[in-house]
Amino acid sequence: MDERVLTGDRVTGKLHLGHYVGSLKNRVELQNNYDIFIELADVQALTTHFDKPEMLKKNVRNITMDYLASGIDPEKSTIFVQSLIPEIAELTVYYSMFVTVSALRHNPTTKSEAEAHGYKDLYYGFLGYPVSQAADITFCKAKLIPVGDDQLPHIEQTRRIVRRFNQLYHPVLIEPEALISEVPRLVGLDGNNKMSKSLGNAIQLDTTEQDVNEKIKNAKTDPARVHKNDLGHPEVCPIYAYHRIFRSEGADEICESCKKGTIGCMECKKKIALSINHLLEPMRQRRADYLKKPEIVDEILIAGTQRARKVAKETMREVREAMNLDYF
Ligand code: ATP
Numbered sequence: 412m413d414e415r416v417l418t419g420d421r422v423t424g425k426l427h428l429g430h431y432v433g434s435l436k437n438r439v440e441l442q443n444n445y446d447i448f449i450e451l452a453d454v455q456a457l458t459t460h461f462d463k464p465e466m467l468k469k470n471v472r473n474i475t476m477d478y479l480a481s482g483i484d485p486e487k488s489t490i491f492v493q494s495l496i497p498e499i500a501e502l503t504v505y506y507s508m509f510v511t512v513s514a515l516r517h518n519p520t521t522k523s524e525a526e527a528h529g530y531k532d533l534y535y536g537f538l539g540y541p542v543s544q545a546a547d548i549t550f551c552k553a554k555l556i557p558v559g560d561d562q563l564p565h566i567e568q569t570r571r572i573v574r575r576f577n578q579l580y581h582p583v584l585i586e587p588e589a590l591i592s593e594v595p596r597l598v599g600l601d602g603n604n605k606m607s608k609s610l611g612n613a614i615q616l617d618t619t620e621q622d623v624n625e626k627i628k629n630a631k632t633d634p635a636r637v638h639k640n641d642l643g644h645p646e647v648c649p650i651y652a653y654h655r656i657f658r659s660e661g662a663d664e665i666c667e668s669c670k671k672g673t674i675g676c677m678e679c680k681k682k683i684a685l686s687i688n689h690l691l692e693p694m695r696q697r698r699a700d701y702l703k704k705p706e707i708v709d710e711i712l713i714a715g716t717q718r719a720r721k722v723a724k725e726t727m728r729e730v731r732e733a734m735n736l737d738y739f
């Protein structure tokens with residue numbers, strides 16, 4: 412059987428270009444050679460959005476549509492809902508017996524996310540979400556995890572959990588590896604943070620052509636450039652980062668002209684808006700096709716979740732046996 416890959420997204424909002432270059436693009440390629448599981452992480456979404464459960468149903472379906480639009484093929488990939496696999500919650504409890512609070516507190520990603528959310532006192536579920544993520548990865552014995560660089564500390568935590576479990580009980584679990592994309596961190600339109608669902612600095616994959624133009628027009632650029640002739644610093648400009656990543660024609664010349672102050676930000680922005688629209692156009696087409704039969708989204712989710720559950724039950728049986736919890 413093909414090696415298994417697990418990836419997923421918190422169902423906190425629609426997917427954006429950061430997801431595409433950071434993870435989705437890889438998934439679309441991997442689905443041809445791997446058995447890929449894609450998790451709609453609703454439980455993990457609740458770690459920061461427990462007071463907004465009304466967003467879950469809408470986001471689960473929107474994100475599934477984003478997957479389909481970006482080229483995920485439900486015949487090749489298994490798309491499932493995290494909370495419908497209770498074995499994940501069960502594994503989380505068992506793993507949490509041997510993960511220390513200080514290990515979780517030192518996780519740099521959790522730390523910076525806590526800061527971004529303004530948390531002073533950390534919620535138990537939030538602090539522990541890397542343990543839950545270890546359960547996501549191990550229930551299906553995934554070997555490869557395509558992620559952005561913010562996820563590396565979590566993958567490392569999973570590897571430690573796997574080694575500890577296998578040593579304490581019985582070698583049942585598989586130690587996963589992160590697969591970092593060419594673009595581990597796409598900067599947001601604000602030029603400061605990574606493009607993120609929660610920060611309002613994103614271009615979502617379902618953005619219309621007109622809205623892409625508008626968002627790019629309002630994006631931050633090199634703050635030192637006030638007039639067209641001011642000398643630019645492309646290395647600090649998010650628009651230039653996009654030129655590189657979305658491979659606009661003439662990105663090198665744009666860089667030189669910016670440094671010399673011979674191209675204005677407006678012209679530069681028009682060029683990148685064109686490239687981004689070019690990338691999004693086939694996704695708009697696919698989305699429109701799927702929207703003609705919207706019931707297909709639920710059908711895909713039900714079938715994917717059933718398949719994932721079967722795998723989870725099998726792993727759980729082995730885990731219970733390894734831990735002496737197989738009483739009868
Ligand atoms: P939230 O703000 O709710 O956490 P998010 O935009 O960070 O949302 P996640 O669902 O947490 O999205 O991330 C899903 C996957 O996409 C992860 O592998 C993550 O590393 C990757 N990813 C998210 N944003 C970016 C980005 N700007 N650049 C590259 N990869 C990204």
Ligand code: MG
Nearest residue numbers: 421561607608
């Ligand atoms: Mg995130």
